[in-house]
Amino acid sequence: MFVWAALVFTLEVNAKSKDARHHPKITAYVDSLNSKAARLIRRDAGSAFTLLTEAELLATEYKYDKGLAIVYLNQAEVLSQRGYSQRALELYYRSMQLSMHNKDIYNVARAEQHISSIKRKGGSLAEAGILLQRTLSIFTRLNKPVDMVNILLRLGLLRTDQKQYDDARHYYDQAFQLSKKIAYSFGEKKSYYDRALLLKTLNKPDSAIYYLNKALHIDTITKDDYGMALSYIELSRIYINLKQYNKAKPYARLAYAKADSVAALPLVKTATELLLYVSKEALDKDAIIEWQDQLLILDNTISEREKRESTNFIDALRMQEDQQLKSQQRISEVEKQTRKQDSLLLVYTALLLAGSAVVITLAYNFRKAKKYSANLNAKNSHIEQQNQKLEEDSELKSKLISIMSHDLRKPLANTQSIIQLVNMDLLSPEEFKDLFKQLEDQYARVMALTDNLLFWIKGQVSGAPVELAKVPMQQLADSVIEEQKIPLTEKEITISNRLTPGFVWLNETEMLRIVLRNLLSNAVKFTPAGGIIEIYGSNTASETSITVKDTGIGMSPQAIERINDESYYTTKGTQNEEGSGFGLMLIRDLVKKHNGKLTIESTQGQGSAFTISFPPSVFIKA
16 A cells, blocks of 8 residues: 555655646746747847747746736737737737637737738728727726726727727827826827827928927937937928928937937938928939938948848747747657656556455355345435436426426516507507517517527437537527627626637537526626626537636535535526526526536626536637
């Protein structure tokens, strides 16, 4: 027994050895690599990517999911900066999925913020707007004012692109006021600068000049030479448009000096082009030659730097591929070692069995004497189980009869009463409108309950065929959300379908529709006005799942226990919505028949999360 215990202890230690919770130095090192890379991204993408590759390998090896999610965020930013938008988008979604799994809503919002920028650049302005509004809501809830300012500024730029100029001004005003309140000088400066660009677009040069000077004042105080270079360039452009070249030239020279001081070569080139343009307009031949020569030198310098950075970046990508290959090799070695340990475990098991055989032989006669008694007890237990099952079946039938007599008959009786009142012309227009609304609610409830009952009865029929199909879960969830559009609108509930187009299951379509419909209906029912509902999926080596999460009233541990014990349970919603209690019974039964399970996580006053999960084979890679 001592040998067996020692072996189990060794295997447990090996299993824990690669857990981030047991290696705080590793997690701290991964965090430091992420921080260093974030500071390098704009100056040296290749070096930043090299650091991130090392951080990715360590975070993966030690299962540090939070660090890995931030690695993906930084890697995506590098790729986006280099023009690899599609690859960056994949990494942002991967980061978001990890953060969702870790319930790290802040980094979920950060990922969505970056995704919105890619969508905006790609012309998907409406989708970018939805993402930014959702992100702003999360940052507001988490009380992250600096992030809120940055989102408000992005919304202003988006509305400018959409030519919704009044909305853009409104967002810049909000960003300015919040920046003032929290003493966020960059946000205050950026609101001035972005507003100036908007006014320039609207052909209001005097106002644009006023706000650019406001931005310059803050940059001067904070000694932000890069920001000053940007403002000087815009001032020079405005005066060029006004054909006031005597004012445009000094601003272009100031822009050149500030950009050169921080080695911002693209801005140096822009300032040089402005100086060349002014010189041509002034017919200053010496200046034209000087700035043309300077422009050629800059073009060569920028070209060389881009080549060098591209080489470094490509080297970093190759290093990442090599490291990932080595990581796969290490995983293979670990698997081999695990197989050896399994073999060793089998040997010890065989030895224990051999020793146990002696004990079994000695105990054989004693067991034989007890055998008849045990058989009798087993038969009695089997009879008791059968009786219990019959009682449960009888109870279920009684519940179904109760549901059909009350929850189906009552709405139909109410409908008859309403129709009689209408036919008698006894109703005012206001009363008629109110009763018609009641009639519509009764109809929707009866139809939903009828669908549930019919589908449940179909599942009880022995030999009923199961038709499996490829089900795009994002589309299915969208259709179920559309069915709930009226109650969602009435309660002003924000709903977010985070399932991706590639999330496809091989399963029974109608079963999944019934399950999702009941889960979403429950979430709407128990979420108060102004709440949030999220639908998202997850894939792991052991299962594939979809979760419907709400910010509703939550459930008590006793209520969850009753549901898990397969007991009948019902209660009224936040606006006294009635239910039959049959929905959760149906979900649990349907999912179980398809080798799945229903998991409930809930905290009273904070909300609930209902998760249906199936074996990983159900998920189909799109």
